[in-house]
Every structure is written in C-alpha cells, then in structure tokens.
Amino acid sequence: MAVYTEVSAEQAQAFLAHLELGQLLSLRPIGSGIENTNYFVTSSEGEWVLTLFERLQHAQLPFYLQLMRHLARHDLPVPEPRASADGQLVHTVAGKPAALVNRLEGESLDAPDLHHCAQLGATLARMHLAVADFPLHQANLRGQAWREAQAPIVRPYLGKPAARLLDEEMAFQTAMHSSAAFAALPSGAVHADLFRDNALFAGLPGRERLSGVFDFYFAGTDSFAYDLAVVINDWCVDLESGELDTARAEALLAAYQAERPLAGNELRLLPGQRRAAALRFWLSRLADWHLPRAASLLSPKPPLHFERVLQDALARPWHPAD
Numbered sequence: 001m002a003v004y005t006e007v008s009a010e011q012a013q014a015f016l017a018h019l020e021l022g023q024l025l026s027l028r029p030i031g032s033g034i035e036n037t038n039y040f041v042t043s044s045e046g047e048w049v050l051t052l053f054e055r056l057q058h059a060q061l062p063f064y065l066q067l068m069r070h071l072a073r074h075d076l077p078v079p080e081p082r083a084s085a086d087g088q089l090v091h092t093v094a095g096k097p098a099a100l101v102n103r104l105e106g107e108s109l110d111a112p113d114l115h116h117c118a119q120l121g122a123t124l125a126r127m128h129l130a131v132a133d134f135p136l137h138q139a140n141l142r143g144q145a146w147r148e149a150q151a152p153i154v155r156p157y158l159g160k161p162a163a164r165l166l167d168e169e170m171a172f173q174t175a176m177h178s179s180a181a182f183a184a185l186p187s188g189a190v191h192a193d194l195f196r197d198n199a200l201f202a203g204l205p206g207r208e209r210l211s212g213v214f215d216f217y218f219a220g221t222d223s224f225a226y227d228l229a230v231v232i233n234d235w236c237v238d239l240e241s242g243e244l245d246t247a248r249a250e251a252l253l254a255a256y257q258a259e260r261p262l263a264g265n266e267l268r269l270l271p272g273q274r275r276a277a278a279l280r281f282w283l284s285r286l287a288d289w290h291l292p293r294a295a296s297l298l299s300p301k302p303p304l305h306f307e308r309v310l311q312d313a314l315a316r317p318w319h320p321a322d
Contacts, residue, residue: 104212106200125259140220242308
C-alpha cells in the first residue's frame with residue numbers, strides 16, 4: 001500500500017460526489033505495503049479506504065470486488081465495495097482503476113497470541129465455506145505458473161546456496177503440482193495473502209475480537225490448503241528466526257477444523273503447501289527488493305525472512321497433532 005499515484009483533494013471530492021458520499025473531510029495516504037496506492041478517506045457520510053490499482057486492470061477487478069461483497073453479505077468481517085448509482089464496483093480515479101470500501105474498526109497485531117490465531121482460523125474456515133456458491137473464477141495470479149516465470153528473473157541476485165535452494169524447491173513444487181493428490185484438493189476463491197497486517201482486532205487487550213479481514217487483491221482460485229498454509233506461515237511463525245510456533249499453528253488449525261474439517265489429502269499435503277506459500281512470498285520479496293518500482297512511501301520488505309521460513313518448513317515439516 002505504497003503511494004505511486006498522488007490523489008488531490010479535488011479529485012477525491014469529485015469521486016465522493018460521483019458515489020453520493022457527501023463532502024470530503026480528510027484524505028490521508030497509507031504508507032504500509034507495496035502493491036497499490038491506498039488512502040484513508042473521511043467524508044460527511046463515513047470512513048472509507050480508497051485503493052488505486054497500479055498493476056491490475058479494470059477487467060481484472062470484478063473478481064476481487066465481487067468476492068469481497070459476497071463474503072461481506074455472508075456476514076463475514078470483510079469490507080464491502082461501494083457501488084455507483086449504476087451498480088459499478090470498479091471506478092476510475094486519477095486515471096487509474098479504483099475501488100472504495102468501508103473502513104472497518106480495529107487495528108492489526110504485530111504479535112498474535114493463541115486466541116488471535118484461533119479466531120483467524122475459524123474465520124478463514126467460514127470464508128472457505130462461504131465461497132461454495134461464489135460464481136466467479138480467476139486463477140491465482142501468484143500461483144505455480146507465476147512462480148515458474150519469476151524464479152529465473154530473481155535467481156541471478158542469489159548466492160550459490162540460495163540459488164540451489166530455489167532450484168530444488170522449484171523442482172519439488174513442479175512434482176507436487178502435477179500429482180493426482182494435488183489435483184484432488186478442495187479449492188475455491190481464496191484470499192492468498194492473509195497476513196497479520198491484513199486483519200483487524202478490536203476490544204480490550206487480551207480480549208480482542210477479530211473485526212476485519214481486508215486487502216483481497218491477491219485473491220484467486222486455489223486450494224483451501226494453500227490459503228491455510230499462507231496464513232500459518234505468517235500468523236504462526238517467529239518473525240526473527242522464521243521458525244514455526246507449533247502452539248499457535250495448532251490453535252489456528254483446531255479452530256479452522258471445528259468449522260471445516262480438512263480432507264486427508266489436505267492434511268497430507270499441508271507441509272508441501274507451506275513450502276509453496278513460503279516460496280511464493282520469497283520470490284515476490286526478492287523481486288520487490290532487487291527490482292523495485294518508484295513510489296512515494298515505498299518500503300520493500302527484506303526477502304531473507306521467507307527464505308528462512310522455507311528452510312524451516314523443509315527442515316521441520318509440520319503435521320498437526322492427532
């Protein structure tokens with residue numbers, strides 16, 4: 001959520017008028033993240049988040065926005081996109097595709113505890129159940145095909161040990177993705193980027209409730225086990241060492257399975273899916289670090305963290321306790 005495109009107060013006011021949302025009271029850029037341009041917008045009609053899409057095109061956006069609306073209308077804590085009078089969810093601001101969603105209450109947590117992980121696990125399971133009747137399909141744009149294209153681009157920036165790790169993991173993932181067990185995994189529309197900074201909690205310390213899940217702009221159709229692996233690799237991993245915290249992982253998975261029990265193949269392939277998720281974010285962070293785009297407030301994240309997560313997933317493949 002870096003700022004690549006500057007939005008003036010006049011442009012923001014014209015946009016609010018188009019959506020019949022009253023007068024602009026404040027417009028504040030959001031500096032965290034690196035993919036799109038985001039602003040907090042306060043109008044006389046409420047609090048909003050404005051997103052300008054820097055890579056995605058107008059035609060790609062209905063999937064993400066319709067998914068958010070679908071989940072919000074299934075009583076999940078997801079922001080709902082604001083439609084224009086003619087029903088359009090995709091807009092244009094400052095020459096870029098744009099969306100406006102309601103701002104949810106709460107704050108993100110840097111250090112989630114067991115009860116935070118459990119709430120997230122239960123909500124993730126309900127999200128996976130809720131998409132059973134979601135009619136749209138779009139491949140995960142950061143899935144295996146993207147990883148195969150991205151690996152040779154970033155490989156020249158790696159030392160020999162890291163390059164060897166990348167080559168070996170790519171070979172493993174190719175084999176796993178071509179297996180019959182992988183093809184049989186339950187799948188649907190998934191978030192695919194539900195890190196701790198994409199969730200909000202509200203309430204007194206130690207008694208917080210999950211109040212929001214947002215930033216669906218890496219969503220796509222993929223296996224539910226992969227989405228779960230993405231979550232485990234952030235919510236249940238030590239940020240210094242990259243090592244899995246099994247207590248947090250077990251709390252998250254137990255809460256998930258209380259809502260949606262995992263099939264046998266999902267459990268069996270979860271270690272490999274954790275490796276796939278670690279590889280995906282290692283590759284994207286390598287690209288952001290070595291091949292950054294110019295942006296105001298841009299803060300690319302060091303890629304070493306997900307290299308460590310991948311190494312730990314290889315060294316200590318985790319299966320949940322029986």
